[in-house]
Amino acid sequence: MKKIEHIGIAVKNLEQSELLFSRLFNILPYKKEKVESEGVITSFFEIGENKIELLSATDENSPIAKFLSKNKEGIHHIAFEVKDIHKEIERLKSEGFELINEIPKKGADNKLVCFLHPRSTNGVLVEICQEISK
Numbered sequence: 623m624k625k626i627e628h629i630g631i632a633v634k635n636l637e638q639s640e641l642l643f644s645r646l647f648n649i650l651p652y653k654k655e656k657v658e659s660e661g662v663i664t665s666f667f668e669i670g671e672n673k674i675e676l677l678s679a680t681d682e683n684s685p686i687a688k689f690l691s692k693n694k695e696g697i698h699h700i701a702f703e704v705k706d707i708h709k710e711i712e713r714l715k716s717e718g719f720e721l722i723n724e725i726p727k728k729g730a731d732n733k734l735v736c737f738l739h740p741r742s743t744n745g746v747l748v749e750i751c752q753e754i755s756k
């Protein structure tokens with residue numbers, strides 16, 4: 623894994639949280655994107671080398687809605703950038719990690735993404751991501 627690419631934060635009200643984090647970081651989000659397949663709207667802030675991804679649910683079946691029904695708002699996942707997501711998936715599987723999706727999905731911010739089940743990672747939802755080359 624190369625580095626922490628971003629940290630995902632689950633929020634109830636995206637507009638309010640965008641304002642809050644804009645005040646905190648003293649910058650505006652650079653991108654807002656709906657990921658239809660995941661039922662989320664995301665908003666991204668860039669802080670130096672890293673990013674913060676705010677996530678809000680678009681409907682009650684969204685993983686974020688489910689998360690917020692069990693947890694308070696807060697850190698939802700940590701995403702690590704990898705060079706070759708397919709190789710990394712094979713490696714993690716051989717190490718015994720449980721993957722939520724074994725086939726990389728198109729995520730927000732022009733990335734292929736794969737999530738590891740928190741059951742196998744000490745309760746931390748881990749995302750691995752690879753930039754889709756243009």
Ligand code: ZN
Nearest residue numbers: 630675701749
């Ligand atoms: Zn993410």
